[in-house]
Amino acid sequence: MARRESVFIYSEELEKYQYPPEHPFNTIRTKRVREIINSMGLLSGAGRKEVAPEPVERIVLKKFHSARYLRALKEASAGKFNTEALGMGIGTSDCPVFEGLYEGAVLAAGGTLVGAKMILSGEAEAVFNPSGGFHHAGPERASGFCYINDVALACMILAEGGKRVLYLDVDVHHGDGVAYAFYDRHDVMTISLHQNPRTLFPGTGFEDEIGSGEGKGYCINVPLPIGTYDEAYMKAFEVLVLPLIRAFKPDVFVFELGADALAGDPLAHMHLTNNVYAEIINHLLSFEKPILTTGGGGYNLDNTVRAWALAWSILCGADTDKEVSPTIGGVMLGNTEWQGGLRDRTLPVTNQQKDSVLPALNETLERLKTNLFPLHGL
């Protein structure tokens, strides 16, 4: 493959906007990812560059969000709170109002859209905006720490540019805002792998939600059991997701890389290591199509930062695949541990863990294959 043009989205301006200190969403993650990859020399050199985000224009925001919602969000951000805003989820404990909220949300989202435009123009083949990935926001709803749905907007802009868009969401929570935005469309396929919605916010994303009308079969939800570990996750990816991607033949990927499915995340109950993300990115790169990657959830800061630095290192062509990933025989770790490299050490999996994950997972995969594969000639 020819050298990739890889773009990392960042500016110090992003750091001005912080959720309240007690909120789990900590925007310092991006700054720390940037520090690590910069210290590794991965922000410069052939085929790599850093680009600053630009605020999304209102006319673009209105492709997905209602004027009423945008007005309420802007007013709340400026200190004019009203009950109408609260009715749209603005000012809840999940989506608090804080100083500069509107400007911060529109700037972070803008990073993703700068990336989408660079992909459309051919200026970039791999883009990473760790400040993006707000997949829960609805047209008229703030939800799950998300106000402006940058990923839905990016898919829209890429589809408007004539691209077949594959949206892949590996955040531990269902990518509801994006899935429902394209629920009846077949030019954007959405695939979300997430913890079983019976056990986690937002409570949607069941396997029978497969799209409607022209979009039937183009919305894919893979609910995963609590405790899902690397090998089980990759089975779901390889047995179900990869054949669907191949059948869809995307022109471009939008990849929401929330890192809250990693073991040790305080808001979820999965058992992954970042080796899964590395493997998935390598699978996506093998299609030789542009990839727009965003951040998302990820509430264990160290693990999230390391996962995203690893993601960038692969996206920008400095593959650390050969990096030693030591497994100390028999050492059981409750959490992942930084060994100095970016890859997590592999986590041991007990038979008990396998027994609690595999039967439910296999049943889900069989049902999804039965319902989805015939719709795609598989």
Ligand SMILES: [Zn+2]
């Ligand atoms: Zn999440």
